[in-house]
Amino acid sequence: MRYLVRTLVVVCLSxxxxxxxxxxxxxxxxxxxxxxxxxxxxxxPLLAVGSGSAxxxxxxxxQG
Numbered sequence: 001m002r003y004l005v006r007t008l009v010v011v012c013l014s015x016x017x018x019x020x021x022x023x024x025x026x027x028x029x030x031x032x033x034x035x036x037x038x039x040x041x042x043x044x045p046l047l048a049v050g051s052g053s054a055x056x057x058x059x060x061x062x063q064g
Contacts, residue, residue: 017049 028042 021046 024045025042028038031038031041
């Protein structure tokens with residue numbers, strides 16, 4: 001049962017992050033600024049989530 005709950009949490013988190021990334025990208029594209037700054041703003045949240053995930057996985061090697 002714990003495996004099912006953990007899998008459901010991971011799936012919900014993945015769906016939420018996908019939706020958040022899409023909405024953030026649409027928001028950044030609507031901002032009136034140059035392409036380089038726009039690209040940097042689009043990538044920063046992905047770097048933050050990626051580094052946070054890597055840090056968490058390093059602290060919990062049994063998760064993957």
